[in-house]
Amino acid sequence: MGKYIIAGNWKMNKLPSQTHDFVKEIAKVTEGARCEVVCCTPYVCLSEAVKAAEGTHVKIGAENLHFEDSGAYTGEVSADMLVDMGVDYVIIGHSERRQYFAETDCTVNAKTKKALAKGLIPIVCVGESLAEREAGVTMEIIGIQVKKAFADISAADAEKVVIAYEPIWAIGTGKTATSEQADEVCGGIRAMLAGIYDQGVADKVTIQYGGSMNAKNAAELLSMKDIDGGLIGGASLKSADFATIVSSVK
Numbered sequence: 448m449g450k451y452i453i454a455g456n457w458k459m460n461k462l463p464s465q466t467h468d469f470v471k472e473i474a475k476v477t478e479g480a481r482c483e484v485v486c487c488t489p490y491v492c493l494s495e496a497v498k499a500a501e502g503t504h505v506k507i508g509a510e511n512l513h514f515e516d517s518g519a520y521t522g523e524v525s526a527d528m529l530v531d532m533g534v535d536y537v538i539i540g541h542s543e544r545r546q547y548f549a550e551t552d553c554t555v556n557a558k559t560k561k562a563l564a565k566g567l568i569p570i571v572c573v574g575e576s577l578a579e580r581e582a583g584v585t586m587e588i589i590g591i592q593v594k595k596a597f598a599d600i601s602a603a604d605a606e607k608v609v610i611a612y613e614p615i616w617a618i619g620t621g622k623t624a625t626s627e628q629a630d631e632v633c634g635g636i637r638a639m640l641a642g643i644y645d646q647g648v649a650d651k652v653t654i655q656y657g658g659s660m661n662a663k664n665a666a667e668l669l670s671m672k673d674i675d676g677g678l679i680g681g682a683s684l685k686s687a688d689f690a691t692i693v694s695s696v697k
C-alpha cells in the first residue's frame with residue numbers, strides 16, 4: 448500500500464554526545480534496507496543526528512513542533528527551525544504528548560498543516576486507550592482522531608502524511624496488539640481516508656503500527672495487508688533490534 452517506513456521514536460532517551468555514533472551505527476546495521484529508515488530524536492540531539500545521517504540512507508525526524516511560525520512561545524520549536532537543521536520528519540500527537548502535555552486533536556491538526564506547509568513529513572499518531580477498546584469504541588475514537596487530524600488538508604497533502612496507529616495500552620507495556628487487531632484498525636483507517644478523499648489517496652498513505660513492536664514480532668505485524676511500517680520506541684534504542692525490525696520488511 449503506502450511506502451514502507453520504519454521509524455524509531457527515541458522519546459526522552461540518549462544524550463547529544465551519544466547521538467552521532469548511534470546514528471552512524473543505525474546507518475551501518477540497516478544498510479540495504481528495503482524501506483525508509485528514520486530516527487526521531489529529542490530536539491537537542493537533532494543537530495548531531497543530521498550530521499551523522501548525511502550521505503547515508505537514514506532520515507532524521509523530530510518528536511514534536513509548534514504550530515506557529517515564530518514568536519513569544521518560550522521553550523517551543525518551529526517547523527522553520529527543524530527545516531533549517533535538515534530534519535525531514537516530525538512526530539505529531541503522540542499519545543504521551545496528548546496525555547502529559549495537553550495535545551488535542553485541534554493542535555494535532557494545526558501542527559500537521561504547519562509541517563506540510565513547510566515540507567516536513569508528519570507522522571500523525573492515533574490510538575485508543577484500554578478502556579476505549581474494552582468499551583468497543585476503538586474505531587469511533589480513531590475515526591474522530593483521523594477526521595480531525597486531516598481537517599482542511601487537501602488530497603495532494605494528505606498523501607504525504609504518515610499515520611501511526613499506536614494503541615495506548617500497547618505502548619511500552621510489552622503487550623503488542625495481535626497482528627489481526629493491528630491490521631483491522633490500520634485497514635479501518637485506510638477506509639476512513641478513502642471516505643474523506645478517495646481510494647487512490649488512501650492507498651498512498653503510509654500507515655504504521657506502533658506499540659511494543661520488537662525484533663520478535665515485527666515480521667508478522669509487517670506482513671499484514673494494511674500495515675506499512677512501524678513506529679518503534681524501546682527497540683529503536685538498540686541498534687541490533689532496530690536492524691532486525693528493518694530487515695523484517697519484505
Ligand code: 13P
Nearest residue numbers: 456618619658659680681
Ligand atoms: P514502544 O515500542 O516502546 O512500545 O513505544 C511505541 C511508541 O510509543 C512509539 O512512538
